[in-house]
Amino acid sequence: MAPPAASQSGSKRNPRRGSKNGNGSPNSKGPTRLFVLDTNVLMHDPSSLFRFEEHDIFLPMIVLEELDGHKKGMSDVARNARQASRTLDALVAQKGADIHHGVPLAASSNREATGLLLFQTEPLSHELPASLPQGKADNQILGVVQALTLKHPLRQVVLVSKDINMRIKARALGLAAEDYQNDKTLDDGELLYPGSLALPHDFWTRQSKTLESWQQGGHTYYRISGPVVDKLAINQFVYFESAGEPALYARVTELRTKQAVLRTLKDYTHLKSSVWGITSRNREQNFALNLLMDPEIDFVTLAGTAGTGKTLMALAAGLTQVLDERRYTEIIMTRATVSVGEDIGFLPGTEEEKMGPWMGALDDNLEFLAKGDGGNAGEWGRAATNDLIRSRVKIKSMNFMRGRTFMNKYVIIDEAQNLTPKQMKTLITRAGPGTKIICMGNLAQIDTPYLTEGSSGLTYAVDRFKGWPHGGHITLARGERSRLADFASEVL
Template sequence: MPLPPPPAKRAATLSPDAFDAPARATSKPARVARARFTEAAAEEPAHTPREAQDEAPVAALRDTGVAIDVPTMRETVEAPPARARREAAADTPAAAPARKRKPAKSAGPSKLFVLDTNVLMHDPMCLFRFEEHDIYLPMIVLEELDGHKKGMSEVARNARQTSRTLDALAGMPNADIAVGLPLDVTGHREAGGKLFFQTRALEDRLPASLPQGKADNQILGVVEALRREHAPREVVLVSKDINMRVKAKALGLAADDYQNDKTLEDGEFLYSGALALPPDFWAKHGKTVESWQQGQHTFYRIAGPVVPSLHINQFVYFEAPGEPSLYARVTEIRAKTAVLKTLRDFNHLKNAVWGVTTRNREQNFAMNLLLDPEVDFVTLTGNAGTGKTLMALASGLTQVLDDRRYTEIIMTRATVSVGEDIGFLPGTEEEKMGPWMGALDDNLEVLAKTETSAGEWGRAATNELIRSRIKIKSMNFMRGRTFLNKYVIIDEAQNLTPKQMKTLITRAGPGTKIVCMGNLQQIDTPYLTEGSSGLTFAVDKFKGWPHGGHITLARGERSRLADFASEVL
């Protein structure tokens, strides 16, 4: 029977209750069902044109009196995207029987953030980090920016960059400072708010005990005036100054720290690089494990609930009494399967690296990363005395002098003193860096003692050769350089900012390996925390990269005194 022409009017909405049983063409229940369909359609909102096209053939066949199975016909006529939308809506708990559309959620009024000067000088891109919320800059903030723009320090560079950003926003066509400057006009689409400048004097009601001429108090006065003027809209002061936030809260003003510079809220959640397999690992995965031998390594292909939690180059280990132990590294992840590769055992003396053997599980993991030519970037974290510098130097000397994989070792570090600065240092670049490289001298002394058969003259010649292959460089002169086939060690990396870390890592040319080491418990820079350190930033961003690896060293091996001091002090 040929299909009749589609009706001219928009198709009525079918009630979901009608899908429970097929319609009968000429019987009384069919007429009652059609009446129920019509009543349900009166309560239903109108369809979109696309949905109307989906419903039209079904409604047309029903009007002809032909007996049809409604669910089957709907699955045949309905386009897959429309069917997927209905199935997804039916699966939601909030889907009502009458299929009424839920109104869109209101996001509520946007906040007004008043930025302190230190936020702008800390992160010049902070203007674009507040999503749909608006930003307000008091006039005193612009004055302070102007006062810090001179010099070559990081703060001065950030102040100049912020000034250029403000100039670009104010210089856009049709820019009107009185109504606010849209923050997305310079290409930052994630910023949906506006930027407001203080264009008039605001009357504040701060206590008379606060000095009126101080810049911090003037900003607090602006926040208090804006809170009264824009009530009930929330006005929040954003400052990196702890005392500033405390004073604001004491005055009843909302204040918060700038959080967008933090990679992690808590250092406890930092990626460790190693994962202990559950006790029932072999019971759940043993039946589906595939294994094969390739050279000195054994490979395992596993599939199971542990796979989604794995990352490329992550170490896994299984230790249980009465069960075979497993120490491996994840080399491949595809869909729901992962490939594990067993490790080389550097705990044994036959695999000693420049006379150094590892003493615990994490050190063995680290040595496997340091000696792998396919891994270009390695990060090592751990407390004092866990062997970070010694292992990095030993593996570097082996690959430079024995394997000839790299031409030389380059060492650098952040020159941040623990106490007061002792002033300028005389000499060349390497001589100036000498006092900062005491860790290098100490570890080279340990490595030199491992060569006992060459005699005194042989050890002296070896020390001279080692010194000739190690270059000490300052971070201040790294901009624009490119390292080719070098083994680069960045010590005390916890004192680097994310921008400085990016500057150093991007110096790597073909054939270069970079090792970053640091202890996040010993940050000497006053403006960095565990969450905002450049080392934390690098560990988090390189997590899962096929040519990068990280391991957190857990146990100290320096001495029993150093281990006990790390625990109790």
């Protein structure tokens, strides 16, 4: 097949499954491509073997050797290496499989992969520059790619690797190389669903003839139509701001073929509607508090730069619903423990004490919230409030989440941008009846190696939950921390 551009390989059309799995191309004509997989692709995604549609896959012998060397241990890499080895064993062991002529990939549960899996069963002669050490695994794989390119002149042989330097070396040798794209939810972080939409300046004029409105439960509802409906998703926020005209802040509650129903929001900018003494300072914070305080919303994602109020709003909404409204029994807070600099070593104490140094943001915000709530109660009152708050906030490590079920809990996952999609799934599936989960993060501060804005677990969750009636997302735009922090975010 004629190759698509490298930047397009693996792009998504359907939100559930990409029209192109991995690096396949759906609409071209010609001979199928031959993909040579680097070891890091299999250790990154053990199911990558089935992500290349009708194309064939070639595994050099050194890749099997490297898989064997990484299979020991309890890390995600070791688990993935073992899973990849089991998958290869199952494919080779299937009835009628001929390892010399290629093993069919179309197993019972992977009908989309119609190509063959080819193993290196004989030495392949190649000549690499003398400056490349011949014993190094990466260079041996490059040699295999070069030999296959000469052996199959009518087919495009492509190296697929997660290693940037490996791809650069391949291209320097005149060989085709691509990144593995199937793990990327978005090609560009700027394409992330923002959760809000500005209505066009002629919105009221266009809706004047067909607009319906009614009052119910303290909210005003509007039934709208027109081309703007095609851009909307369930629980998306819309706003209309124009000089001399009434402003509108609403949330999409219903979508039909050509019509949408909007419901006006509760205004959390006024002190009478404050949440644990906190009021929203901008439009996006008001949107976020509407999601956090709505009992019908089970899953909330908040993205935004430092100082936009993510943790403070999530905690304030949690304390109000745990202590005042008794909607949830307690707040559970966890985060990815990824160091920004050098690790400080093992930490003493219990699980909660070990998590203490990671929870500085929690301590800062709890101190602020406790001070605001008990301002007129004196020293004893503040101490009592602090103890009450602390008794309802539990700090848990992500390492011990597997197998747990949270009932009627308010769960906050901080620094969610450092989670992989698999870790995100593990955490969200802990939710039992009556539990609400809030994921917060800043996609500009990813500290985990091999994760990007496009492949982060936070991006994955935002994309997959878009349009779900019980989930909502908002990207917070303006920092409210201080003028120093705002200026630093812009210029540094």
